[in-house]
Amino acid sequence: MPTPVGEAGPVAPDSSGTAVLEQLAWLRGPEGAAALVLAARLLADGVDLLPGLDRLRAEVGAEHAGAAWELARLRARARPVFGSDADVLFLTADTLEQAGRPALAARRATRLLAGGADSVADLGCASGTDTIALARAGARVLAVDVDPVARELTALNAAALGVDDDVWVVAGDAVELVQSARGGEVAGCGAAVLDPARRAGGRRQLDPDRWSPPWPTVALLLDRVPTSVVKVAPGLDHDRVPAGVEAEWVSVGGSIVEALLWGPAVTSTWRRATVVRGGEVHELTADADPGPAPMGPVRAWLHEPDPAVIRSGLVSLVAAQLGGTLVDPTIAYLTSDARAESPWVSSYRVDEVLPFNLKKLKALLRERGIGRVTVKKRGSAIEPETLARQLRGGGSGTATVVVTRVAGQPTALLCDVSG
Numbered sequence: 001m002p003t004p005v006g007e008a009g010p011v012a013p014d015s016s017g018t019a020v021l022e023q024l025a026w027l028r029g030p031e032g033a034a035a036l037v038l039a040a041r042l043l044a045d046g047v048d049l050l051p052g053l054d055r056l057r058a059e060v061g062a063e064h065a066g067a068a069w070e071l072a073r074l075r076a077r078a079r080p081v082f083g084s085d086a087d088v089l090f091l092t093a094d095t096l097e098q099a100g101r102p103a104l105a106a107r108r109a110t111r112l113l114a115g116g117a118d119s120v121a122d123l124g125c126a127s128g129t130d131t132i133a134l135a136r137a138g139a140r141v142l143a144v145d146v147d148p149v150a151r152e153l154t155a156l157n158a159a160a161l162g163v164d165d166d167v168w169v170v171a172g173d174a175v176e177l178v179q180s181a182r183g184g185e186v187a188g189c190g191a192a193v194l195d196p197a198r199r200a201g202g203r204r205q206l207d208p209d210r211w212s213p214p215w216p217t218v219a220l221l222l223d224r225v226p227t228s229v230v231k232v233a234p235g236l237d238h239d240r241v242p243a244g245v246e247a248e249w250v251s252v253g254g255s256i257v258e259a260l261l262w263g264p265a266v267t268s269t270w271r272r273a274t275v276v277r278g279g280e281v282h283e284l285t286a287d288a289d290p291g292p293a294p295m296g297p298v299r300a301w302l303h304e305p306d307p308a309v310i311r312s313g314l315v316s317l318v319a320a321q322l323g324g325t326l327v328d329p330t331i332a333y334l335t336s337d338a339r340a341e342s343p344w345v346s347s348y349r350v351d352e353v354l355p356f357n358l359k360k361l362k363a364l365l366r367e368r369g370i371g372r373v374t375v376k377k378r379g380s381a382i383e384p385e386t387l388a389r390q391l392r393g394g395g396s397g398t399a400t401v402v403v404t405r406v407a408g409q410p411t412a413l414l415c416d417v418s419g
């Protein structure tokens, strides 16, 4: 049973927080539930904001119409990622923006608990995505946040999803809690999840020292609570990763969605790239820095590594698997003689290689009857959509134009010509 945490940190809601809490109290009641059903129906019918609000005002009064509309809109926005859970979640725009993907939270929870920990502190719970995933994975969860709105959302969501028996929501400051962590535990829990807020005033905070909680709390947690995981910005410098801590980058559908640092008790490798493609999960790991891939001339195929592979520093492992080389020492494009059946790369057949020159490229496309191109770039200042428009012509063929550097020289590769 987790030890309750005393009231700590800035626990009193400000005036906007008080207003949100009042609306949440109404939304969770029977009138609120009816208003949410109506708002969801109006949204599903494609009714616009103003007529939608008019209908809601007529039914529930001006005081609550906006809150019902907003929550119904946020649930609709959450649905593609949260599935049917979204229909009962309580959210604010802010907490939805900060929320991770539930499927990845579940995967993290399973790995964190695999060593036998049964109580977890979720240090900064927001609307409870991690708290709920941890409770569903079988843990008792101490959900901590400085923000009273976040705490109320987590409590409501744990109840709405039927895990509230295993969730304790408390006010607390993660900085203080981590400072007093002892014996591998924080706030009486044998494991911890920390997902610092990395935005302030609507802007991304690139400097880890400006996250909330800031970097020193991240480093201290990883040091003091070995069964822990911290969500960090995908752009985190490898130099920041403490020794003995595994760093993992996760991509879904070709875009990085999260980066994680695993505490020493959970760490099992140096770096991990996790690529989720078409619902399948692929993991590439290295127990030590594999160093750079060799370089070589452009061959019949160009391979673009998944961003999780690039960010995790594992391009050279993929190069070795493909018998490939880099086209330039500073650019993560690989080239090889054969097409790759690999989850780690997208492959393009190379039809022509020419020094980058707009006039010559246009002439080549005209000559080959190519009217439409997709432009990809790496290591070039060109703007892909603009170049694609400039290259549009009368031909019926299509192609991919890759603008990059090859052995230091600005180069265009004409790929996948068809038609």
Ligand SMILES: C[S@@+](CC[C@H](N)C(=O)[O-])C[C@H]1O[C@@H](n2cnc3c(N)ncnc32)[C@H](O)[C@@H]1O
Pocket: 009, 095, 098, 099, 100, 101, 123, 124, 125, 126, 127, 128, 129, 130, 144, 145, 146, 147, 150, 172, 173, 174, 175, 195, 196, 197, 198, 212, 213
């Ligand atoms: C990025 S959000 C967490 C998102 C959550 N893991 C999810 O996926 O829904 C960060 C949360 O940490 C809270 N927070 C920031 N600084 C904190 C601190 N010093 N102590 C406790 N909570 C804090 C914020 O209020 C916010 O709710």
